[in-house]
Amino acid sequence: MKKGILILAVVSGILGACTPKEKGETPKVSVGNQIIEDLNSRYTSKAYDKTKRVSPEDLATIEEVLRLSPSSINSQPWKFIVIRSDEAKQRFTNTFKKYKFNTHTKNASEIILFANKVHFSKEDYKKRLDASVAAGRLNQKGYDKQLEAAFGFAKMVADENGNNGHWTKAQSYIALGNVLHALARLNIESTPMEGVDTDEIQKEFAKELGDDYECTFALAIGYHKDGKDYNRKLPKARMAKEDVIIEL
Amino acid sequence: MKKGILILAVVSGILGACTPKEKGETPKVSVGNQIIEDLNSRYTSKAYDKTKRVSPEDLATIEEVLRLSPSSINSQPWKFIVIRSDEAKQRFTNTFKKYKFNTHTKNASEIILFANKVHFSKEDYKKRLDASVAAGRLNQKGYDKQLEAAFGFAKMVADENGNNGHWTKAQSYIALGNVLHALARLNIESTPMEGVDTDEIQKEFAKELGDDYECTFALAIGYHKDGKDYNRKLPKARMAKEDVIIEL
Numbered sequence: 001m002k003k004g005i006l007i008l009a010v011v012s013g014i015l016g017a018c019t020p021k022e023k024g025e026t027p028k029v030s031v032g033n034q035i036i037e038d039l040n041s042r043y044t045s046k047a048y049d050k051t052k053r054v055s056p057e058d059l060a061t062i063e064e065v066l067r068l069s070p071s072s073i074n075s076q077p078w079k080f081i082v083i084r085s086d087e088a089k090q091r092f093t094n095t096f097k098k099y100k101f102n103t104h105t106k107n108a109s110e111i112i113l114f115a116n117k118v119h120f121s122k123e124d125y126k127k128r129l130d131a132s133v134a135a136g137r138l139n140q141k142g143y144d145k146q147l148e149a150a151f152g153f154a155k156m157v158a159d160e161n162g163n164n165g166h167w168t169k170a171q172s173y174i175a176l177g178n179v180l181h182a183l184a185r186l187n188i189e190s191t192p193m194e195g196v197d198t199d200e201i202q203k204e205f206a207k208e209l210g211d212d213y214e215c216t217f218a219l220a221i222g223y224h225k226d227g228k229d230y231n232r233k234l235p236k237a238r239m240a241k242e243d244v245i246i247e248l
Numbered sequence: 249m250k251k252g253i254l255i256l257a258v259v260s261g262i263l264g265a266c267t268p269k270e271k272g273e274t275p276k277v278s279v280g281n282q283i284i285e286d287l288n289s290r291y292t293s294k295a296y297d298k299t300k301r302v303s304p305e306d307l308a309t310i311e312e313v314l315r316l317s318p319s320s321i322n323s324q325p326w327k328f329i330v331i332r333s334d335e336a337k338q339r340f341t342n343t344f345k346k347y348k349f350n351t352h353t354k355n356a357s358e359i360i361l362f363a364n365k366v367h368f369s370k371e372d373y374k375k376r377l378d379a380s381v382a383a384g385r386l387n388q389k390g391y392d393k394q395l396e397a398a399f400g401f402a403k404m405v406a407d408e409n410g411n412n413g414h415w416t417k418a419q420s421y422i423a424l425g426n427v428l429h430a431l432a433r434l435n436i437e438s439t440p441m442e443g444v445d446t447d448e449i450q451k452e453f454a455k456e457l458g459d460d461y462e463c464t465f466a467l468a469i470g471y472h473k474d475g476k477d478y479n480r481k482l483p484k485a486r487m488a489k490e491d492v493i494i495e496l
Contacts, residue, residue, distance in 0.1 A: 177425020
């Protein structure tokens with residue numbers, strides 16, 4: 001009898017150790033903790049291990065994250081060029097005349113070029129609305145209304161030549177914030193690169209970018225090189241809450 | 249002896265039942281699926297239930313997500329004004345002269361104003377570096393180097409008057425993308441609002457914004473109103489992968 005109680009105690013002890021962890025995955029308080037843990041663990045990698053590649057499954061997730069990114073009036077005014085092959089990495093390396101990121105360009109698993117449409121036009125928006133119709137989101141009445149009202153915003157933020165590149169560029173930073181969060185969840189390291197040479201990229205990737213897309217930043221992804229990535233172990237530094245958050 | 253084996257079998261059976269579920273949370277394939285599920289479930293809410301409020305715990309998470317957002321040269325050139333009280337919501341409502349978002353401004357649980365520094369200066373950057381020193385991230389040598397090299401970028405993107413607002417604004421869109429992802433994980437609905445009146449907000453929230461911050465967009469958060477939020481049940485529409493992703 002005593003032994004029976006002991007067994008029960010051991011068993012329920014094990015169950016007790018198990019259950020809270022399982023339960024801990026679903027309540028919001030735990031999701032919140034997981035979010036903060038993810039964001040605290042992410043950092044900008046300073047050295048990649050050339051031998052470690054992002055898996056095809058993870059890359060597919062990352063590309064889908066980019067595609068699903070939210071944007072103003074669902075404009076999706078972007079194109080993402082995913083540089084994987086050595087040949088494409090060499091082409092990207094060729095664009096660095098002013099700044100040096102050569103170790104990333106060669107050692108990162110992939111580099112993603114973020115490009116935004118410079119003159120986001122009614123024709124561009126029609127293609128987005130066509131996708132909405134195809135998805136069963138929009139009927140003809142809604143289509144006409146959206147084309148008038150929603151596109152009016154894209155028009156309003158454009159200059160006299162129809163250039164609304166500053167607005168489309170802002171949208172591509174939403175995609176950046178979205179994918180940086182996803183990469184943290186996937187434990188994949190990354191390095192946003194704003195100091196790229198837009199003009200040189202325009203020349204080198206003219207065919208892929210097309211006429212009216214500009215690339216003003218890129219994102220290297222992959223896995224850090226052990227012992228070489230000094231930023232990995234450094235503590236995260238942010239302004240205090242009271243410096244950036246005001247509750248009213 | 250037999251009983252001992254049996255106990256061991258029971259115990260390891262329980263452990264066996266427990267372990268796969270625990271493990272199931274961590275493999276990347278599963279995290280990837282969860283990421284895509286989160287992003288597919290998020291949408292822009294069109295009607296909020298005034299009676300449903302974001303919990304204090306979730307709001308604390310959201311504020312921390314904003315604070316932890318990545319930014320170029322760790323500039324954190326932002327301020328987030330979290331509008332919670334009815335009085336503050338009325339103040340925000342007052343700023344709508346051109347566009348109507350009044351139902352959101354009154355019914356959303358919170359509205360977050362995203363503000364960016366217009367002239368991000370060396371003095372501003374010093375405060376960020378001070379935080380890096382305090383966190384144990386940076387020594388004096390690193391401080392001087394960062395102040396020269398990294399701040400050089402903020403200077404380079406500024407005009408002759410030191411205005412680099414287009415760059416700081418882009419950073420605040422990273423925070424937007426980051427928090428939209430987090431909100432999806434928390435099952436909290438949201439509505440990004442680009443059509444806000446920057447000038448009117450500048451007047452109404454002059455005290456909170458201070459001299460050199462501009463607010464060009466806001467984010468309503470909360471819970472949808474049953475039967476009123478037409479966008480909730482509509483399918484998501486995005487361009488096809490081949491339209492936005494190019495692999496090289």
